[in-house]
Amino acid sequence: MRASKFHPRNRHQGRYDFPRLIQTDPELGNFVRINAHGEQGIDFADPAAVKALNRALLKDSYGIQAWDIPPRNLCPPVPGRADYVHYLADLLAGSNSGVMPKNKLIQVLDIGTGANCIYPLIGQSEYGWRFVATDINAASLKNAQAILDANPALAQQITLRLQSSPQAIFSGVVFDDEWFDLTLCNPPFHASLAEASAGTQRKWKNLGKQTARTAANPGLNFGGQDAELWCSGGEEAFIKRMIGESALVHTRCFWFTTLVSKSASLPGIYAALKRAGVQEHKTITMSQGQKQSRFVAWTFLNPAQQAGWRKVRW
Numbered sequence: 074m075r076a077s078k079f080h081p082r083n084r085h086q087g088r089y090d091f092p093r094l095i096q097t098d099p100e101l102g103n104f105v106r107i108n109a110h111g112e113q114g115i116d117f118a119d120p121a122a123v124k125a126l127n128r129a130l131l132k133d134s135y136g137i138q139a140w141d142i143p144p145r146n147l148c149p150p151v152p153g154r155a156d157y158v159h160y161l162a163d164l165l166a167g168s169n170s171g172v173m174p175k176n177k178l179i180q181v182l183d184i185g186t187g188a189n190c191i192y193p194l195i196g197q198s199e200y201g202w203r204f205v206a207t208d209i210n211a212a213s214l215k216n217a218q219a220i221l222d223a224n225p226a227l228a229q230q231i232t233l234r235l236q237s238s239p240q241a242i243f244s245g246v247v248f249d250d251e252w253f254d255l256t257l258c259n260p261p262f263h264a265s266l267a268e269a270s271a272g273t274q275r276k277w278k279n280l281g282k283q284t285a286r287t288a289a290n291p292g293l294n295f296g297g298q299d300a301e302l303w304c305s306g307g308e309e310a311f312i313k314r315m316i317g318e319s320a321l322v323h324t325r326c327f328w329f330t331t332l333v334s335k336s337a338s339l340p341g342i343y344a345a346l347k348r349a350g351v352q353e354h355k356t357i358t359m360s361q362g363q364k365q366s367r368f369v370a371w372t373f374l375n376p377a378q379q380a381g382w383r384k385v386r387w
Contacts (some may be wrong), residue, residue, distance in 0.1 A: 078360040080159040082199075084134045085152035089114075089126070098129035120148065127151045135198040139223035143216060146188040148326045153260045154259075155199075157332065157368060161255055162200055164328055164357065164370055168379065174387040177201050180251070182270050182326070184242060184258035184315070185209075186233070188216035192257055193231045194224070204231045205253070209239045242318045247325055254386065256319075257368075258331040260311045309338040313345040316371070320349045322375035327382055330370040339369075346371050 079086055091113040094103040104115045104122035115122040131137035131152040135221065142148060161181075166173045179202045183192045186206035193204035208214050214233050221228035234246045247253070312331050319329045333339060339356070346354045346369075354371035374382060 082159045083155050094129040094133055097133040101125045101129040122147045137194055137224055138295050140220055142188045149189050149191040155195050156351050158196045161355050169383055169387055176387055182253045182256040190212040190217035190220050197227045197230050207236045208236045209236045211235055242315050243322050247322050253326040256326055256329045260308045260331055308334055309341045312342050316345045318347050328370050328372050330368050332368045342369055
């Protein structure tokens with residue numbers, strides 16, 4: 074059984090409906106087993122099974138066809154990713170007298186879309202938003218493009234851009250003639266490869282499946298390329314850099330946002346927001362079963378500028 078306290082609009086409430094998912098994507102049936110409680114389930118320590126489950130969820134709930142990622146890339150848990158999207162929609166509504174902006178010209182910038190392109194796929198499917206999705210890895214974008222090619226209706230509203238400078242976030246991918254109603258990001262949260270590997274080992278130990286082979290090669294277990302999992306200084310340093318750079322494009326976006334994995338990162342993030350001179354910032358908590366997640370949102374627009382933005386764009 075899967076505990077769920079997802080956003081009310083999240084399609085993934087309660088238990089997974091494996092019979093329905095298998096009917097939607099028969100390949101998932103290769104990984105479904107009956108557990109000791111007589112319930113259908115998968116081995117969440119098996120990357121192939123996890124990918125098959127999430128592929129079936131994307132196909133069943135959002136009509137996403139032929140979704141695939143390379144074996145070593147991060148496989149996103151679709152229910153949690155959808156939660157971020159729904160809370161972002163609430164953030165927009167909260168800035169528009171509680172009314173969800175219906176304009177199909179709502180544009181979102183996804184920082185670090187990865188090979189999976191998960192946020193643009195869900196956001197376009199659920200709300201009709203347009204996306205610009207960036208990444209520093211050309212191979213990841215090539216895979217994302219293959220997904221879009223298999224879903225042409227969505228692809229018309231999703232643009233991929235290579236961030237040519239690994240140290241840049243907005244520079245080079247935000248053009249002078251465009252505006253974004255939202256940005257989103259799932260930053261690398263570890264500070265080093267060793268820390269990322271230790272995190273993987275903890276997952277395996279918690280699952281009771283650590284072996285000499287998995288301990289020696291943690292990359293075999295849970296997906297994720299280096300840039301997806303860690304960066305120098307970890308998520309706090311990355312987000313501080315994002316905040317500093319957002320000030321350079323402060324009139325180009327209404328709400329900048331990013332996930333924050335560790336609550337210990339928040340004090341440093343709040344200090345960076347104060348230094349940057351933001352007009353307003355919020356921390357939105359998302360509860361997902363026993364796991365609690367959050368994202369931080371900030372804007373440089375004052376009330377008059379926000380009113381003008383609403384009038385012109387929403």
